[in-house]
Amino acid sequence: MPAILEDPSSHNPPPKAHIQAAQTLKPRQTTLPKSDGTAITLYPVTQGPSSVPQDLIAFLHAEFSAEIERGATYPMEHALGLQQFAEYWFGTFAVVAVLDDGEDGLREGREWKDVCLGTFYIKPNYPGRCSHICNAGFLTTNLARGKGVGLAMGETYLEFAPKLGYKYSVFNLVFANNPASIRIWERLGFNVIGRVPKAARLANSEELVDALIFGRELGN
Template identity: 60%
Template sequence: MPAILEDPSTTISTPPSLSLSLKSNLPQITTPIKTTLKSGVPVTLYPVTSGPSSLPQTLIRFLHREFSTEIERGCTYPMEEAMGAERFKEYWFGMFAVVALIDLDYSGALSEPGNEALSEDRDWEKECLGTFYVKPNYPGRCSHVCNAGFLTTGAVRNQGVGMVMGKAYLHFAPLLGYKYSVFNLVFENNVASVKIWEKLGFDVIGRVPGAARLANSEKLVDALIIGKDLVDKEVVVEE
């Protein structure tokens, strides 16, 4: 479920109010989420709060390749060229991110996933399902409005990973202190992504006509601006 990144050359630092939320809600923010795909495969979503150095480098290299491939497809992200590996690490994992992995007990490696779940020697192509980050959409006085970028790995498309990560996003974003979520550029012809956000209670709050030149369309494609209030709102999934 790719979503759209903002300008990767810009950096917004963590505002003090969100740093306080991170500290006060640390046990909940750092606790992995266990769930299942629609096929019944058990999945754990691991929060990443200590930057890219806390992750296996083999995992980061795999996700960078997946991200670069998605950019090269030219259908879901606005950039025409993928960013380098070092820039990707800081951009994606520099503030707060989540990585979705198949449970080790399901693959037979361990009975209970622990620190070994993020070991260097896992087969990421088979066991890593996707990742997303959360960060402020605007600086300063508007930094309580968040944005997110999503990446579903190529081998697990159409298995419900996008919905699992979308629900996890709505779990973590309020704990991080965010009050509202905005996705700036969701291309209208990315039907699967639009449906996920609609099911999770997001609304289309704006439209940018002819915003994108995409590889899967001969015509310019409109971009939707999608938003959701994160305060005192339950996640209600429409069937």
């Protein structure tokens, strides 16, 4: 359920409220809505890529690269390098969703392909005086699709983002031929606040695809 626009090499510093509040957030536990009560934990990442197990970053980099290669959900045409991905995804604030399997948290050496369900980041959509408006990018791992992971991450996003001081959320590029993402955002109270005609050349469409811009106030 991607929703990104910015150049991966760009970086808008988060507002002070984000920096101060990030350290106070605790892991969120929930169950997958499309399962028999499968428990998952969503871990905040607040200290940048150096605080994330390198084997987890490598696994998520491979998953993200494959998603870009499929060419249907993200605007990039080429995969990011490993270090560029690590800083892009984890450089501001991110969350990683993991199965509750009796193991402890985000630690080196876990079988990530079996337990990691997805990840998302939160960062300012605009700089400076508009940095209280945030954006997010989401990635569900390939084996976790169709289990409600996207909805669980979206609910966690709506819980964490206002605690980080953000007042409004904008998703810049939700492609109109991605009904799964559209259903999730509508279910979570987002509205279409704009449309960019013929925004993308996607691998799953012979025609140029419109992009929807979704928005929602946070904290309500």
